Amino acid sequence: MSESTPSPVYVYEIPVRVWHSLNALLIVALITTGYLIAEPLASVTGEASEHFLMGYIRFGHFAAGYLIAIALVFRAYWAYAGNEHARQIFLPPLLNAHFWQGVWHEILWYTFLVKEPRRYIGHNPLAILSMHFVFVWGLLFMIITGFALYGEGAGANSWAHVLFSSWVLPLFGDSQSLHSWHHLVMWIIVCFVLIHIYVAVREDKLSGQSLLSTIVTGWRTFKSDKPVDDAH
């Protein structure tokens, strides 16, 4: 533990930062187009082939779906190839008591029940835990259920049907339940994205370290000489 203001640390490498921005854009595109698939706009008059409105909305959703899946595979590879901070949201130390104690401290800090924030070089323990479940497992759930729905439209001999629909559809019972679960988890992601942005802005001001600039430049800076904690 250091007694002087810790020097800036290079935390998030370029692949992590590029993935963050791309992933955020794709999730917003998927939420917008997904919502419109579930709640279509008022019908437009004339031949469907002349305007193809829902066709373009669905195409946008599927194209973003392919891209977000490829991006997640690359990000998972970078969790293996990148630095220790690139691994944090993929491999949280769930069996470590100090980690859970840190999660509890962050809950108290976010609910204004303790006065002093802890400082971390990477993510704080609560961020690791919540991002692991919502942005890694939640996103994987959307990709698996999304490609299972896609396989239904693409046909029984398509790769998406063979790889996904064939086992995911029986698991959920029928197409309607699969649609409903794909839809429900979207709202969990929407709620968490709002919390994520609130917390990122709030912590940038209230905590003892930089956040917004860190996810853009990769460098973490510290505001005081308080010692730095370790999430693990």
Ligand code: HEM
């Ligand atoms: C749909 C939108 C978004 C999603 C899905 C998302 C997702 C994520 C994920 C997965 C991480 C962890 C990065 C990693 O370790 O690989 C992260 C970190 C971060 N995000 Fe976002 N993000 C979104 C939007 C935003 C926005 C708009 C902001 C800025 C206001 C933001 C600020 C941050 C910050 C500051 C961190 C790093 C936190 C730290 O230093 O511990 N995010 N985000």
Ligand code: HEM
């Ligand atoms: C964050 C990620 C995603 C979100 C928020 C999202 C959201 C949605 C929503 C809300 C619906 C409408 C469900 C309903 O009520 O019927 C939908 C449908 C669908 N999504 Fe996604 N989705 C995501 C990822 C994906 C991915 C990765 C794919 C893969 C290609 C995909 C493929 C589909 C398909 C095929 C449909 C059904 C289209 C139809 O019935 O016309 N989605 N999505």
